[in-house]
Amino acid sequence: MKRRRFVQSLLAAPAAPAVLAPVVLAQQSPATRPPAEEPKIEATAADQVADAVPRFFNAQQFAALRKVSEILMPPINGAPGALEAGAPEFLDFLIGESPADRQLVYRTGLDALNSQARKQFGKPFAEVDAAQAEALLAPLKQPWTYDPPAEPLARFLAAAKQDVRTATMNSREWNAAAPSGGGRRGGGTGLYWNPI
Amino acid sequence: MAVKDYDVLIIGSGASGGMAAHTLTQKGIKCLMLDAGPLVDFNRDRVLKPVYELPYHGFGKPGRLPHVLQANEFNANQWVDETQVPYTHDPKEPYNWVRVRMIGGKSLFWARMSFRLSDYEFKAKDHDGFGDNWPIGHDDLAPFYSRVEPIFRVSGRKEGLRQLPDGNFVEDNSPDGEAVKRFSAAAKERGIVVTKMRRSLGRGQFASSFNLLLPDALATGNLTIVPDAVVRDITVDKNTGLVNGANFVDRHSRREMHAKARVVVVGASCLESTRILLNSGIANSSGALGHYLHDQFYISQSVQAVMPEARGASGGRGFGGGYIPRFRNLETKAKNFIRGYALDFSMGGTPDAKYYPLYGEALQKAMDADRGTGFSCTTMGEVLPRYENKVSIDKNVSDAFGIPALHFQCRYSDNEFNMAKDAIATMEELCHACKWEVLARHDKMFPPGYSIHELGTCRMGDNPKTSVLNKWNQSHDVKNLFVVDGSSFVTGGSQNPTMTILSLSMRASEYLAGQMRAGNV
Numbered sequence: 001m002k003r004r005r006f007v008q009s010l011l012a013a014p015a016a017p018a019v020l021a022p023v024v025l026a027q028q029s030p031a032t033r034p035p036a037e038e039p040k041i042e043a044t045a046a047d048q049v050a051d052a053v054p055r056f057f058n059a060q061q062f063a064a065l066r067k068v069s070e071i072l073m074p075p076i077n078g079a080p081g082a083l084e085a086g087a088p089e090f091l092d093f094l095i096g097e098s099p100a101d102r103q104l105v106y107r108t109g110l111d112a113l114n115s116q117a118r119k120q121f122g123k124p125f126a127e128v129d130a131a132q133a134e135a136l137l138a139p140l141k142q143p144w145t146y147d148p149p150a151e152p153l154a155r156f157l158a159a160a161k162q163d164v165r166t167a168t169m170n171s172r173e174w175n176a177a178a179p180s181g182g183g184r185r186g187g188g189t190g191l192y193w194n195p196i
Numbered sequence: 197m198a199v200k201d202y203d204v205l206i207i208g209s210g211a212s213g214g215m216a217a218h219t220l221t222q223k224g225i226k227c228l229m230l231d232a233g234p235l236v237d238f239n240r241d242r243v244l245k246p247v248y249e250l251p252y253h254g255f256g257k258p259g260r261l262p263h264v265l266q267a268n269e270f271n272a273n274q275w276v277d278e279t280q281v282p283y284t285h286d287p288k289e290p291y292n293w294v295r296v297r298m299i300g301g302k303s304l305f306w307a308r309m310s311f312r313l314s315d316y317e318f319k320a321k322d323h324d325g326f327g328d329n330w331p332i333g334h335d336d337l338a339p340f341y342s343r344v345e346p347i348f349r350v351s352g353r354k355e356g357l358r359q360l361p362d363g364n365f366v367e368d369n370s371p372d373g374e375a376v377k378r379f380s381a382a383a384k385e386r387g388i389v390v391t392k393m394r395r396s397l398g399r400g401q402f403a404s405s406f407n408l409l410l411p412d413a414l415a416t417g418n419l420t421i422v423p424d425a426v427v428r429d430i431t432v433d434k435n436t437g438l439v440n441g442a443n444f445v446d447r448h449s450r451r452e453m454h455a456k457a458r459v460v461v462v463g464a465s466c467l468e469s470t471r472i473l474l475n476s477g478i479a480n481s482s483g484a485l486g487h488y489l490h491d492q493f494y495i496s497q498s499v500q501a502v503m504p505e506a507r508g509a510s511g512g513r514g515f516g517g518g519y520i521p522r523f524r525n526l527e528t529k530a531k532n533f534i535r536g537y538a539l540d541f542s543m544g545g546t547p548d549a550k551y552y553p554l555y556g557e558a559l560q561k562a563m564d565a566d567r568g569t570g571f572s573c574t575t576m577g578e579v580l581p582r583y584e585n586k587v588s589i590d591k592n593v594s595d596a597f598g599i600p601a602l603h604f605q606c607r608y609s610d611n612e613f614n615m616a617k618d619a620i621a622t623m624e625e626l627c628h629a630c631k632w633e634v635l636a637r638h639d640k641m642f643p644p645g646y647s648i649h650e651l652g653t654c655r656m657g658d659n660p661k662t663s664v665l666n667k668w669n670q671s672h673d674v675k676n677l678f679v680v681d682g683s684s685f686v687t688g689g690s691q692n693p694t695m696t697i698l699s700l701s702m703r704a705s706e707y708l709a710g711q712m713r714a715g716n717v
Contacts, residue, residue, distance in 0.1 A: 094253075
């Protein structure tokens with residue numbers, strides 16, 4: 001009988017004499033003691049002790065991404081906004097890991113946002129004021145369509161609206177501010193499948 | 197040597213394989229079951245995690261499982277890895293083959309919608325002239341539906357509908373909410389029936405072969421289950437032409453093995469079963485094997501609306517939902533499509549942010565105002581079984597076990613596209629009749645396969661020249677070979693097929709037991 005099954009059989013036998021268990025356990029070497037006797041080492045997630053380093057977008061693109069993130073998802077009702085939640089930094093990582101078509105949507109969209117801002121207001125998107133930003137984000141006032149917009153800026157904004165929201169609501173910061181959460185899509189908890 | 201000759205080798209442990217084991221073992225027949233996936237320990241293999249602890253914060257690893265739109269970062273490991281078990285298709289004609297390999301199969305994760313097919317499906321050709329009839333009718337399968345439904349504890353409300361026969365229900369006579377009543381009244385004026393969802397309650401957290409079929413089969417002492425056994429092909433006795441077992445590969449070690457049996461029952465899921473038969477080079481004198489692939493097209497959130505009267509309501513969120521069975525082409529004819537579609541709807545959710553032409557604080561205010569007031573529906577349409585929609589073996593691509601992969605050639609046609617347009621227009625009309633605000637509508641269906649209701653490719657029929665199986669799910673060519681899953685379907689209707697698969701498997705297995713007892717197999 002294999003040891004694991006043997007130990008299980010002991011645990012499953014309520015009528016076994018109580019004195020048996022300590023005798024059996026005393027015969028085991030430290031390496032084979034039940035898991036309950038092994039020490040529990042506490043660990044900390046990396047993003048609790050360190051900041052993410054943006055690597056994918058260039059400086060102009062990332063500045064525009066931070067600005068648009070702040071506008072799309074500001075702090076509301078005590079919940080952290082996109083900047084407090086580190087959403088732009090996370091999206092830099094996520095988009096950098098994504099297939100080329102998704103990367104293209106972001107890069108061309110952010111470039112378009114900056115070029116439109118320079119064309120209309122003479123400065124990059126990161127430096128426009130609220131009214132100017134609203135004018136540049138006008139495509140988001142269009143009704144939803146199943147197929148994403150063809151125009152690069154509108155296509156990027158539609159994607160960013162969803163992604164910034166999700167990155168914010170799925171952040172540790174959002175969860176800490178609203179521990180009751182809103183389910184899996186709102187900084188909540190889910191059943192994760194380990195590799196099988 | 198532990199090698200034994202079993203009475204029956206069952207390939208697959210999901211709904212169809214599980215029901216075969218459940219039926220055969222209780223008749224004293226010794227069964228060996230092989231499944232390509234592991235025996236999951238749900239306490240060990242799943243763990244509660246906050247989304248922010250996942251590496252991609254719930255977005256999922258980019259590019260992983262590109263065909264499995266149902267996958268998310270929590271459940272990504274439950275699906276078959278497409279890089280390990282690939283399949284091919286023309287990039288312009290995608291097919292979303294969504295697979296699960298573990299003991300219990302997809303029955304661990306299905307949506308539990310539990311319907312019978314009617315003679316509008318079994319005798320579809322008689323009704324509209326397209327395709328072929330099944331070799332059986334509802335009367336043939338009804339006694340088996342009636343025994344399957346209590347095992348899965350199907351809840352429902354009896355309606356007396358010809359297009360959706362009543363079942364042996366755990367009766368659901370709970371009153372409809374006011375929103376459902378209003379919706380039902382608007383539907384009734386247009387000749388559309390709204391009924392309660394019919395759903396398998398199961399037991400505990402599952403309504404699966406895993407907990408409802410396999411334990412009883414094991415308790416007989418007549419079932420041996422071998423997980424992680426990836427079947428390569430079915431073997432044939434050259435002297436008799438009968439099948440005599442299967443070659444399989446151990447998933448972990450890649451060790452090649454062979455299991456023997458007097459009879460082989462294949463229930464590996466629709467397209468894996470057909471793949472095994474094609475790779476075995478058997479049961480295809482008709483040339484129909486692999487053809488007539490069909491499913492149901494799905495359009496999720498086809499109409500998204502808000503019920504304004506629910507705004508500001510405190511508590512009592514959740515207005516329920518229901519099911520609209522097929523109503524087109526029953527007594528009258530639609531102008532540009534045959535067959536029909538069903539819809540399921542839910543009320544009480546909150547529409548997704550993407551539907552609002554807003555952002556920032558204004559978006560949040562609008563969503564807060566609409567919280568719990570949403571109406572959403574999913575369209576599920578019948579896909580015509582066509583010879584040209586098919587799977588075949590791709591001789592240039594093999595999986596990680598060296599087993600040749602499937603190649604898909606499948607696309608929807610104008611019949612499905614016209615049906616989808618009609619469905620969305622009808623639902624929008626109903627919402628307007630209820631004075632609900634339609635936020636969004638669309639008739640864009642997912643690629644074929646998305647519904648995870650793949651059917652056909654090993655269809656049954658009376659004519660051995662045009663079908664693979666007879667009316668007992670028995671190969672026309674090889675009498676000790678049975679295929680008991682959705683591949684045997686002739687047409688699929690718009691109903692979830694699981695109850696029909698279970699009932700067909702029970703019926704075929706009882707027939708097989710009788711034939712074995714009589715010495716015919």
